[in-house]
Amino acid sequence: MTDSAQIIRDGNGNPAFAVLPIAEYERLLEAADEATATRAFDVYKATQPETFPDDVAERLLGGEHPVKVFRDHRGMTQAQLAEATGLKQAYVSQIEAGTRGGSVDVLKRIADALRVDLDDLT
Structure with a gap:
């Protein structure tokens, strides 16, 4: 997380939300999408039957x-x-x-x- 992120706390002082710059948010979304796509491909490869020429x-x-x-x-x-x-x-x-x-x-x-x-x- 960047230095410009802000933490919003609940009534008990516990962290409840994080506010961060849109660029950081978009970077995190992209990284999550790439990780999800990689995992999905790995699952596909592991579960698909072999193909033949x-x-x-x-x-x-x-x-x-x-x-x-x-x-x-x-x-x-x-x-x-x-x-x-x-x-x-x-x-x-x-x-x-x-x-x-x-x-x-x-x-x-x-x-x-x-x-x-x-x-x-x-």
């Missing part, structure tokens, strides 16, 4: 198996995904090819390893 969406819409698309997006090989999930590489390959389905448990393990929702794989 256009090529991921195009591949999914084009009919590629989601496990393959998200595995490629994460830069993982089938062997790495198999190791991360405790599955055999051949099983991962079959799921990606669509020749074998995965149980809910298996798909959940894959979703966790790929850091996606289970719904993204079905």
Whole structure:
């Protein structure tokens, strides 16, 4: 607060109001707005789901198996995904090819390893 601020006291002598120059008031408002905007952006980032590049969406819409698309997006090989999930590489390959389905448990393990929702794989 600046030296030109004035304190108005209540009947008991306790500070009740502060009177300050308009420039100081506007500076405080601006600082509060910036802090609020920064906090709002941080909350937004923390609560929003991850977004994916256009090529991921195009591949999914084009009919590629989601496990393959998200595995490629994460830069993982089938062997790495198999190791991360405790599955055999051949099983991962079959799921990606669509020749074998995965149980809910298996798909959940894959979703966790790929850091996606289970719904993204079905």
